[in-house]
Amino acid sequence: MKETLNIAVVGLGQRGTLLLKDTILPQPDVNIVALCDVYSDRCEENAKVVVESGRPAPQLFSDYHDALALDAVDTVIVTAAWESHIEIACAAMYAGKAVGFEVGGAYSIEDCWRLIRAHEKTGRPCSMLENTCYGRDELLVLNMVRQGLFGEIVHCAGGYRHDLRDEISRGRENRHYRFRNYLSRCCDNYPTHDLGPIASILDINHGNRMLSLVSMASKARGLHEFILQDKGADYDAANFHFAQGDVVTTLIKCAHGETISLTLDTSLPCPYSRCFQVQGTKGMFEEENRSIFMDGKDREFHEDWKPRWGCVEEYREAYDHPLWKEFLSNGVRGGHNGIDWLMMRAFLNAVKAGRSAPVDVYDAASWMAISALSEQSIALGSAPVAIPDFTGGQWLLRQRWQP
């Protein structure tokens, strides 16, 4: 069991900067040994933040290979652009490091296998840093599901509904990878935020697995209209054709007959939501109005047509997940209402013990594969496509995910 981890952070855009400042720097058991970004200004600014926090100045790199070559580094955190997550994670493992990488989708199925191979060859711990698996409501529902309150789970839904029009359309100024992705690809490019908590509820890769999917994309109108209004008709991107449909819906069939519906919805005006919904033979959870419907307890109609909106709070005391109860009693810290903190603690504790945290490479590969497979299905007119078993049959044996 390691006492302290010596960390290199690779990728210091918006996400890396936020995670470093709010969630990594406050940890007592890490040293920040190296920072790496292709843009030197990002390295320098983040180095300042590290020093201002009272820590020694880290070494700075523009090429991640150089950072990985440092003997002093034992743990790599990848917060770079989507396209480089798997490449850098694999390189880190081959360099003998433990690695955790930020969320995103895969560009090809072969990329997912590459991740599996790197882990199996090197034995190095490798985890995807999916914070939504530590969401308070997500864990409350997981807790209730595992205690049988919803009965047998039959259908789950999730989504990433987030109005990113401003971020995406300023992609060239702010050097953000979403711009090029939206310009040239059409798929559920960000499935893991919504799929992660559902996968833990359905024991995906842990006694169950995803078999096939179909995906359908709406037309792309949101970004064009936004840029036209924001920048005017003379701005070049006002006339670009974005390939990415505004709303992409994906349906997934599981080995035990459950279905999953995922929605990507990032270029239209909307309130933020992960559209989380769980339906079993005894009850239902619905994020849109934060309500729980229990068989034999709740009525289908109410005078005001509000099915007990917000009633999830009635279950809070009895079913808040133990992890959250402890977190609340110690004081919630870190970004995204604390879910970054819980996710980072799970990662650091696992690496110190020499193992992968949940979400490991098998889970990560199958979740990330949804992007590449939804792209295929859309390109084939919503044809069904098979989802590989990245565990090679081990999903029949793998123990349940514990947050």
Next chain:
Amino acid sequence: MKETLNIAVVGLGQRGTLLLKDTILPQPDVNIVALCDVYSDRCEENAKVVVESGRPAPQLFSDYHDALALDAVDTVIVTAAWESHIEIACAAMYAGKAVGFEVGGAYSIEDCWRLIRAHEKTGRPCSMLENTCYGRDELLVLNMVRQGLFGEIVHCAGGYRHDLRDEISRGRENRHYRFRNYLSRCCDNYPTHDLGPIASILDINHGNRMLSLVSMASKARGLHEFILQDKGADYDAANFHFAQGDVVTTLIKCAHGETISLTLDTSLPCPYSRCFQVQGTKGMFEEENRSIFMDGKDREFHEDWKPRWGCVEEYREAYDHPLWKEFLSNGVRGGHNGIDWLMMRAFLNAVKAGRSAPVDVYDAASWMAISALSEQSIALGSAPVAIPDFTGGQWLLRQRWQP
């Protein structure tokens, strides 16, 4: 323009009985000439209700052919089992009657064409009696869409979420057609309640059309568990295998690039909802929390994470549909919070003027076809299937639907 319509009601189960009593009998411009049901007790009970309302006793029939042979009948209302809607509607048209038939899905695409042919050969008015097209919120949203408040519409969702476990499982005692359907079929068997209002928003068959769909069904667990608990393990149906998956999700692609997501969810515990959702480039409507999100006005995050739940009421005064404003000032009447009444008035007024009401045979055929096509897609492992153009190209010319 006819002053009075002479009506035969065919099918007097739960729906026919309710519609007759609450919505047809109170109309001033109809005579109830004939009642027909294969079960004589149903005829007799409903005849009593007619007489008690102060009207002359209707003639009673067990075979609909005999009812259609009556010269005194000019208008037929079909409230029989799903399987007979199209058969009886066609027979009514060939007998020279105007006809309105209750909602449900089609069993084959040929059935849909049969409906089209009967109408085109006879020229008789024929309408589907889809009450949800007259829903207050549905018409408010349609009104706002047509005034451009949501911008260009990109994606719509709908559903029929209704816990029917009790009704379905008692299907043999209460002679309800759902039992046999759930036992032997797996599809979105009831698509028009949710699709109807969406079709009017997207101008389906009126400048736009549905091109293709994919459909996926979850496992079937709800009915088995319900019957087991309700009746015990010794009850025969507790050991039946129901073919109908508990949750069926269908994705539809439209000619102008919009997507539609439909959910059938009738055998799990849940609050009633038609899961209505409309997304455009300027705003969004969400039924689950009855909220409207407007670009530039609403914020994506709120302190309490409630995106202005219920705020649809803020739009009520300005955008309630004129039809509903008038209805409210005259006093809302009839079943299902008044939507049956508005639907029936539209039907009767159209027949008196010698024409089909919205929803006409072309709309009805394409909406009902979703059942047969979702059954095909599910059977083919969620393969995409083409949706026929029942208008023969006239969808490019047909005028917008007006409620």
